[in-house]
Amino acid sequence: MIVRKTLSLLVTAALSLGAISLALPAAADHHGDDPVPEITPAFDKNQTAHDPKHSPKITAPSKVKAGEWFDVTIEIGKDALHPSMDTHFIRYIALYNGEVEINRTYLHPVFSMPKVTYTIRLEKSTTLRAMEEPNHTAGWITEHPITVE
Numbered sequence: 001m002i003v004r005k006t007l008s009l010l011v012t013a014a015l016s017l018g019a020i021s022l023a024l025p026a027a028a029d030h031h032g033d034d035p036v037p038e039i040t041p042a043f044d045k046n047q048t049a050h051d052p053k054h055s056p057k058i059t060a061p062s063k064v065k066a067g068e069w070f071d072v073t074i075e076i077g078k079d080a081l082h083p084s085m086d087t088h089f090i091r092y093i094a095l096y097n098g099e100v101e102i103n104r105t106y107l108h109p110v111f112s113m114p115k116v117t118y119t120i121r122l123e124k125s126t127t128l129r130a131m132e133e134p135n136h137t138a139g140w141i142t143e144h145p146i147t148v149e
Helices: 002-017
Strands: 056-059 070-076 090-097 100-106 115-120 126-134 140-148
Touching (some): 056 126, 070 126
């Protein structure tokens, strides 16, 4: 106990005198020589505008029968598939029934294609929402209305 207190006092004194520093090495940022990017307004709110590589593409029927199972496929990129690299990738894809999340898949950079298929069923008409979050901006959202008969 005495050794621990003495060591703590010595470290505190050395820090206050500038004799030692507890600076930690910079975290690996996977940006080569570029500095770690700052959090920007791009992280402030989810995006709903069309973006060729970030807008989720929802493939699902527009009409289904109540209680019957059907597939919903979500690909990231309406015009071009989003890359899956160690520096630029999709963290996850989520599917919402209106505002309620019903599925979420986390993706691995490099090894996961940004595409998922969920099998769901509905009891009433709704708007499905697909959301994806890349590692460099806030999420991107696309909606798909479905009529349940």
